[in-house]
Amino acid sequence: DKDGHKHFMAKEIAEQPTAINRALAAYLDQNNQITLPEELDFTKVERLTLVACGTGYYACLAAKYWFEQIARMPVEVDVASEFRYREPPISAGTLAVFVSQSGETADTLAALRYCAGKAQQIAGLVNVPESSIARESDVVLPIHAGPEISVASTKAFTCQLVILLLMALKAAAQRGQPLPADLPEDLRSLPGLLHQVIAGEEQVTAVSRELAKAQDIIFLGRGHLYPLALEGALKLKELSYIHAEGYASGELKHGPIALIDETVPVVVIAPSDALFDKTVSNMQEVMARGGKVILVTDAKGAELASEGVAETLVLPHVNSVLTPILYAVPAQQIAYFTAIAKGTDVDQPRNLAKSVTVE
Numbered sequence: 001d002k003d004g005h006k007h008f009m010a011k012e013i014a015e016q017p018t019a020i021n022r023a024l025a026a027y028l029d030q031n032n033q034i035t036l037p038e039e040l041d042f043t044k045v046e047r048l049t050l051v052a053c054g055t056g057y058y059a060c061l062a063a064k065y066w067f068e069q070i071a072r073m074p075v076e077v078d079v080a081s082e083f084r085y086r087e088p089p090i091s092a093g094t095l096a097v098f099v100s101q102s103g104e105t106a107d108t109l110a111a112l113r114y115c116a117g118k119a120q121q122i123a124g125l126v127n128v129p130e131s132s133i134a135r136e137s138d139v140v141l142p143i144h145a146g147p148e149i150s151v152a153s154t155k156a157f158t159c160q161l162v163i164l165l166l167m168a169l170k171a172a173a174q175r176g177q178p179l180p181a182d183l184p185e186d187l188r189s190l191p192g193l194l195h196q197v198i199a200g201e202e203q204v205t206a207v208s209r210e211l212a213k214a215q216d217i218i219f220l221g222r223g224h225l226y227p228l229a230l231e232g233a234l235k236l237k238e239l240s241y242i243h244a245e246g247y248a249s250g251e252l253k254h255g256p257i258a259l260i261d262e263t264v265p266v267v268v269i270a271p272s273d274a275l276f277d278k279t280v281s282n283m284q285e286v287m288a289r290g291g292k293v294i295l296v297t298d299a300k301g302a303e304l305a306s307e308g309v310a311e312t313l314v315l316p317h318v319n320s321v322l323t324p325i326l327y328a329v330p331a332q333q334i335a336y337f338t339a340i341a342k343g344t345d346v347d348q349p350r351n352l353a354k355s356v357t358v359e
């Protein structure tokens with residue numbers, strides 16, 4: 001049941017505030033104490049290994065920034081299909097975390113089995129609690145997104161991010177690291193902010209009609225928004241069949257800038273945070289070569305850097321730690337409305353399956 005929406009994807013984008021509230025209810029008590037399963041003891045963990053496929057992998061990449069910066073822990077992130085055949089040495093103090101919406105992805109399950117008996121502990125972040133990955137994990141963290149039907153992952157991604165962030169905050173607290181200002185309290189404001197962005201979807205529809213004419217689209221982001229550039233590009237190619245690539249903004253001049261001309265739109269994901277000026281200077285390099293920039297930022301960013309930009313999507317201000325979660329919504333909306341403009345099958349893109357249970 002699409003609940004009055006045209007597609008399951010639209011319904012699932014709209015459900016994100018509720019889904020995140022459910023995840024917070026499960027893992028954050030009324031006094032803002034993080035209530036993860038007790039077996040998760042980060043004081044005993046020497047390093048983290050995060051493994052997943054597709055969108056889950058990008059959630060892990062964003063979490064790497066959080067675990068390193070907030071909890072000061074060494075973190076390795078890998079796609080499951082590479083990890084399993086590389087046979088990496090797993091040190092005894094490793095917490096291995098497997099992130100999977102379905103809990104049935106063949107490569108992720110094989111990677112988990114490789115770690116069994118080698119890692120100190122195996123944690124599974126799944127949306128389907130009775131899945132194989134859940135069954136074979138020492139600790140299971142259901143993400144509480146609710147059933148996700150559309151092939152393109154949306155609410156599972158934002159719920160994965162919320163729980164990975166709670167894990168990083170818990171790890172910081174247990175390891176005597178200071179928590180970032182106003183966290184975890186500010187997580188409470190996220191559902192309302194997501195709701196605002198979802199309600200403001202019409203600012204994306206005009207942008208998407210333009211994007212639908214392009215052959216190639218580039219997404220740029222820096223710091224913990226770099227994984228979101230990758231996710232934005234994946235979502236767009238998956239749904240609209242337009243070739244899209246995500247890059248770390250600083251990598252632009254190491255190759256991709258050769259692609260830029262007036263036919264290549266560049267989506268720049270840049271809230272006004274500590275790295276804003278750096279990303280803006282990359283954006284100006286794009287504009288100097290005729291590239292059409294779509295800037296995704298907040299009101300302050302728009303005021304500082306909209307000059308010469310083709311379109312600006314303005315999001316509400318949010319604690320900078322939380323930007324990967326809030327900025328996931330415009331990335332989803334861009335893919336969704338571009339697919340609508342192209343007339344592709346949004347919920348069932350060609351060649352794709354919801355759950356990849358074979359290699």
Ligand code: M6R
Pocket residue numbers: 053054055056099100101102103104105108151152153154235238354355356
């Ligand atoms: O069920 P999983 O989270 O293990 O699935 C992993 C990927 O197959 C999945 O995220 C895929 O990339 C999505 N179609 C992305 O929208």
